[in-house]
Amino acid sequence: MIVGILGCGAIANLITGFVRDGRVPVELGFFYDRDLERAENLASMVDGTAVLDVRDMLPEVDLVVEAASPEAVRELVPVVLEAGRDVVVMSVGALMDPELRKMLEETASRNNATIHVPSGAIVGLDGLKAASVGTIESVKLVTRKPPRSLGISMDEKKVLYRGRASEAVKRFPLNINVAAALSLACDRDIEVEIIADPAVDRNVHEVTVRGDFGEFKTITENVRCSVNPKTSVMAAYSAIRLLKSLSENMHVGT
Ligand SMILES: NC(=O)C1=CN([C@@H]2O[C@H](COP(=O)(O)OP(=O)(O)OC[C@H]3O[C@@H](n4cnc5c(N)ncnc54)[C@H](O)[C@@H]3O)[C@@H](O)[C@H]2O)C=CC1
Ligand SMILES: O=C([O-])CC(=O)C(=O)O
Structure with a gap:
């Protein structure tokens, strides 16, 4: 499988390192970023090609990993799907816009392409998907991050947001992909609480789900990416694992 990267930041860096080390059975052929130097840096790690426009990679790739921004999901993912190429979307928050989601699903269906959304920086999506076959009573996410991960500075713990995911995504677009995936x-539209806490040095996500299956709670204490502390290493690992799964004949987990 030949893969192209759209957005050459923290997540793409980790993916490229794994491919370079022979730990993911895909060929990373093409890299696009609006900052060409970033694309060139990653391309040089795997002997790939940096392109000036995402369209330039489409005739050559089977799948594009979007690891850029919600704006890229709106503007560039439709172009990729229109060309019949599969997409892995990391900027999941963008998919909380129902009109955009419908348009992407229709474009994918029309062009026989698939949109993959990895579990990202949390654990528990497998259980939540299974639970949703029955009746779900409540789903709550509490995200606790060091202020720096939220792009602010403060000395005291503070609840920044309490409400629904659809609203949280508008106020914290780069920090709430996890709420969108859930x-x-x-x-x-799940319940979300976002806390800035100077006492933690990890991105912590607590998910509590109640339904007719019973109840589960997951806590993920994520190490942050050095390139971008807003982003957890686990998010990149989930994309890497998904790329491996796509070349396997047995799929484990919902
Ligand atoms: N699904 C999940 O659980 C998680 C998702 N994310 C999301 O994944 C995305 C990537 O995260 P990182 O690698 O940490 O970001 P980053 O900020 O380190 O890198 C993003 C790169 O994409 C480029 N870019 C952004 N918009 C672009 C556009 N429209 N066209 C071309 N290039 C563009 C930037 O120049 C930058 O080099 C972000 O949207 C982030 O919010 C991050 C963490 C967890
Ligand atoms: O923990 C992370 O990697 C980022 C995060 O909270 C999100 O995007 O929802």
Whole structure:
């Protein structure tokens, strides 16, 4: 499988390192970033090609990994799907816009392409998807991050947001992909709390789900990427694992 990268930041860096080390059975052929130097840096790690426009890679690739921004999901992912190429979307928050999601799903269906959304920086999506076959009573996410991960500075712990995922995504677009993935997995606008906490040095996500299956709680204490502390290493690992899964004949987990 030949893969192209759209957005050459923290997540793309980790993916490229794994491919370079022979730990993912895909060929990373093409790199696009609006900052050409970033694309060239990653391309040089795997003997790939940096392109000036995402369209330039489409005739050559089977799949594009979007690891850029919600704006890239709106503007460039439709172009990729229109060319019949599969996409891995990391900027999941963008998919909370129902009109955009519908348009992308229709474009994918029309062009026989697939949109993959990895579990990202949390654990528990497998259980949530299974639970949603029955009746779900409540889904709550509490995200606790060092202020720096939220792009602010403060000395005291503070609840920045309490409300629904659809609203959180508008106020914290680069920090709430996890809430979006949970909402999409169970098709409901989940409860979200975002806390800036100077006492933690990890991105911590607590998910509590109640339903007719019983109850589960997951806590993920994520190490942050050195390139971008807003982003957890686990998010990149989930994309790497998904790329491996796509070349396997047995799929484990929902
Ligand atoms: N699904 C999840 O659980 C997670 C998702 N994310 C999301 O994944 C995305 C990537 O994260 P990182 O690698 O940490 O970001 P980053 O900020 O380190 O890198 C993003 C790169 O994409 C480029 N870029 C952004 N918009 C672009 C556009 N429209 N066209 C071309 N290039 C563009 C930037 O120049 C930058 O080099 C972000 O949207 C982030 O919010 C991050 C963490 C967890
Ligand atoms: O922990 C992370 O990597 C980022 C995060 O909270 C999100 O995007 O929802």
